[in-house]
Amino acid sequence: MGRYVIRRLLQMIPVFIGSTFLIFFMVYALGDPVAALFGDRAPDPATAAQIRNELHLNDPLWKQYLLYMKNIFSGDFGTAFNGQSVTSLMGSAFPVTIRLTIVAIIFEIIIGITLGVITGMRRGKPVDTGVLLLTLIVISVPTFVTGYVLQYLFGVQLKWTAPSVSPEAPFNELILPGLVLALVSLAYVTRLTRTSIAENTRADYLRTAVAKGLPRRRIIIRHLLRNSLIPVVTFIGTDVGFLMGGAIVTERIFNIHGVGFQLYQGILRNNAPTVVGFVTILVLVFLLANLLVDLLYAVLDPRIRYA
Amino acid sequence: MATAAEMSTEPVSARGGPLLDVRNLHVEFRTREGVARAVNGVDYAVDAGETLAVLGESGSGKSVTAQAIMGILDSPPGFVTQGQVLFHGEDLLKFGTEQRRKVRGARMAMIFQDALSALNPVLNVGEQLGEMFTVHRGLSRKDARAKAVELMERVRIPAAKERVRSYPHQFSGGMRQRVMIAMAMALEPELIIADEPTTALDVTVQAQVMDLLAELQREYNMGLILITHDLGVVADVADKIAVMYAGRIVETSPVHDIYRAPAHPYTKGLLDSIPRVDQKGQELYAIKGLPPNLLHIPPGCAFHPRCPLAQDICRTKIPPLYRVSEVRASACHFWKECIGDDRPAADKT
Incomplete structure (x- = not known):
């Protein structure tokens, strides 16, 4: 197991270098950051040249990349064009997004798994068909539609919650955005749980559990759920990485100043240090989340052993 | 016979x-x-x-x-x-x-054909055997485990004390079927x-x-x-x-x-x-x-x-x-x- 973790961590190095270089290359090579800095006005050539020099923009790309990586590892992600350091942007954005992700994951676990278990155990019944249809709708409708509809319904019409989130973004304001963010994954969790439960209900070992004279509750929780939730738990694990970076639409709708919001702003303004910095962190989060999921899988299913 | x-x-x-x-x-x-x-x-x-x-x-x-x-x-x-x-x-x-x-x-108890699929893959055999005692006899988990070891010895599974924590897939076919038999025999x-x-x-x-x-x-x-x-x-x-x-x-x-x-x-x-x-x-x-x-x-x-x-x-x-x-x-x-x-x-x- 220890050796497996080390091997996986070592594998992360080339993936990390490759993906960050790709982002670096795309962001820096395809736009002129100095022109972007000045907006619509044409910059004074002398000033522009000076800035280019300061930012090492005249160096070859690989040299810029190495310089950037060196700075990253000393904790310096550079400065955004508005003068704020990228690290301070991250410091304010990540906690917000983490809170949003937590809310979303809680929805996925509670609602998704509950619906999945119910439908999985009542296959073909009206509840099952109804929920299945609902998940299909949720999966088909894009987030910006469900987001705006729910925002209008609960925020504007019913006034159960504020339509937009304050900069501090406390948990209670994140309930609706969290739900919106979770919806699609929630539908997948429901379907995955349903299939898994349905499959395991027919398994031989479940018949054994019944033949042992175990009470129904124990059969369901200890034997059925314990086995059925293995794929679900791993899906949710992977989803953490996805939700952290994929909240751009939701954060825009509810005006949440999280990672997605900052990334969006960065891309819009061709703000290279912000974009590269945030994406680099997201790559790391994604890689770590995947590693954790793989390890969790081995913990949950004793048949899987990594050597 | x-x-x-x-x-x-x-x-x-x-x-x-x-x-x-x-x-x-x-x-x-x-x-x-x-x-x-x-x-x-x-x-x-x-x-x-x-x-x-x-x-x-x-x-x-x-x-x-x-x-x-x-x-x-x-x-x-x-x-x-x-x-x-x-x-x-x-x-x-x-x-x-x-x-x-x-x-x-x-x-009355039942022994099934294919012990590999009839035993729960994610619970160790000690838990699966012990379950008979905790559920039907109200034994504590610790006592149930001791009973499980006893049962495994009775069906002649070698090194029962160590193997009680093993999972079904870690046993050979014959040993797995012995676990199955032990489970059926548990409450006599x-x-x-x-x-x-x-x-x-x-x-x-x-x-x-x-x-x-x-x-x-x-x-x-x-x-x-x-x-x-x-x-x-x-x-x-x-x-x-x-x-x-x-x-x-x-x-x-x-x-x-x-x-x-x-x-x-x-x-x-x-x-x-x-x-x-x-x-x-x-x-x-x-x-x-x-x-x-x-x-x-x-x-x-x-x-x-x-x-x-x-x-x-x-x-x-x-x-x-x-x-x-x-x-x-x-x-x-x-x-x-x-x-x-x-x-x-x-x-x-």
């Missing part, structure tokens, strides 16, 4: 009557394609210390009967539509869900139903597992229903045999009589299709045709389309169980011809 046979003649339960008495049991599966009549009036009885072998091809209803006795039929689609399952004279089919559950595992039930307990095992291991099962049965004087299609296994351990075809019992007999002179052409066909050393090189006999589709069981005797002795009466009249002797019965209109005819069925055409 003389000892087991002797025991079966002893009085078995305070109420008289056999340990288990299945009467006129009917089970059907209501599927989208129609109603499959899997069991159509099965009668059999088992005494304490006695071994009944239930023989038949796949789809003959032998496993479904066992599931109905245990009360683990998948319902829907499976329903018991008629009959009685008398256990110590009490009809289990009239028991409530909770009452029935308490009988399962504690007083009065009846064990073993559904093809050795089919998934290597031939050498089969004998060991079968011996262990027979030994434990003797030790605890349990009734044993051995479901199998392996006639070799039957000869060694069974006291009596019930042969099933298309959801009916076609022949019942003490084990040795049936080998000497089968009273039903189906039984005869089964016996003739065992490979034998003295017939090496000859083509192996096989009963012609296929087992019937349970959605459309042939009228009359269900075996008639495959039977070498079939006459007109077989196509119209369902044969009752004719008394062949004091201890034998056959559901064949021509059992006399069958029993007197010792040529292999293949030569008669």
